[in-house]
Amino acid sequence: MTGLFDFTKTGYLLGHDFVQHALLAAAVLGVVSGVLAPLVVARRMSFAVHGTAELAFTGAAAALLLGASVGAGALAGAIVAALLLGLLGLRDGDRDSVIGAVLAFGLGLGVFFLWLYPGRARNGLSLLVGQVVAIDSTDLTLLAGSAVAVLVVMAMIYRPLLFASVDQDVAVARGVPVRVLSPLFAVLLGVATALGVQTVGALLVMALMVTPGAAAVRVTSNPALTILLAVIFAEVAAVGGIVLSLAPGAPVSTFVTAISFSIYLACRLAGRSRLRRLRV
């Protein structure tokens, strides 16, 4: 633990390609998750994000076993999860239990794949808790491409999706295709989650996909501002977490979640006095 605040070591590591790749990946992930997070919160989908992340892990484990790209495997797993959740759990009441059932099975399957894989222990852990050095420039291209795709689709569907999220009945009455938007958003979440699996790992994707949004809605009710704040919070957590993890060589996810959670606590505190003021 002596290296925890060793900034010379941090500076030295920042000069390396693999670290810069990781920072770039984190920055991309921060934008995507910040944009999605407020709607994840509004649509009460944190558990869905969790379930999707577990299946991204399953996909990544399968890819590892087959010798395919881990990134592509995670992507495939997350999209399968999103479609499954979208198709099985269209009704709100169903969703919770469907996710629970699918998630448990997927995680079990992933563990099985890892057990089959020869170099199991080390790689398995990195998929669950993230490993910055795992990202090479091919992964980075896939990451950036997927991120742009998510953002473009999100810009297209943002207004009707917001409408459907806050006011489903009226949105349906006005002709918003709610039944298309729900699975579509689930797929976007899947893609974003798969991106997160490579940096912060499957188990801790929530720190970026949920917490920044949950923090932002505590301090503002302006939808555009919640997105901006969530992006900033996610960036600070993702990039800051990686930088802090360099010197001690500790898992990235610990730092990302710690920063993310601190922001959340601060926003809750700030939000409490805001609500008191607004209620008067």
Next chain:
Amino acid sequence: MSQALQQERHVAAQSAEPRVRLRSARLAYGERVLWDGLDLDVAPGEFLAVLGPNGSGKTSLMRVLLGLQPLSAGSAEIGGEPVQRGSRRIGYVPQQRAVDVTVAVRGRDLVGLGWDGHHWGLGLRGRRERRQRVDAALAAVGAAGYSDRPVGLLSGGEQQRLRVAQALVSDPDVLLCDEPLLSLDLAHQRMVSELIARHARGREAAVLFVTHEINPVLPLVDRVLYLVNGKFRVGRPEEVMTSATLTELYGTPVEVVRVGDRIVVAGAEAVNNGVHHHVEGQP
């Protein structure tokens, strides 16, 4: 509104093209017929109350007009054209429901969604017009004072004012209101229904107002559509809300009593399984 003015408006309304037109409309789910042979014209500026027990097809009628539920037979038109899903000519006011404080929307966002929430894209180009429209709609319902507060913190009455503004912002030809007074107290019931009636009249919009309780809207109602067990009756309140008519509709003795300016219906509850104040579920 004076008697003479009401008369004059009624005459003017009848000469214009109806906003809503149903012809031989039938809706049935399998064996169960909700209504059949329903002919209905609702004129511009007319306020039609849709009454009836749970499961009589009031909400289904809304869904038909919204293009969400196809008719089993007959035709339904809005503004002279067949109904279609997501028509711009329709404003919709649902019942009040609690909005979570963690859903980040302000009053003005809710109203703005009524203006362009069904459009794809970010809508950056139309922002100025959107703002003007939203501000005007907020001012019209007296909600400008709290338009920047989170919707989840507002009272039921304040939220319903916003919903009326949301429905009016796109200047619809038809206002469909599905139990908008449910869970509001008496003062707010009156305020919201007057708001709906006043603005619909000002803009020549036809109002179809589904409610299980006619009294809060009685002074505003031009005609009543009363649906019971596959039968229906359309007419002015004093024609439909009588012991004879309702007894015939329900097929069991129903007593209609006028107490002051209120109408009390006794006996209909028994047919309705004793549950009068109950939200009608979607079929």
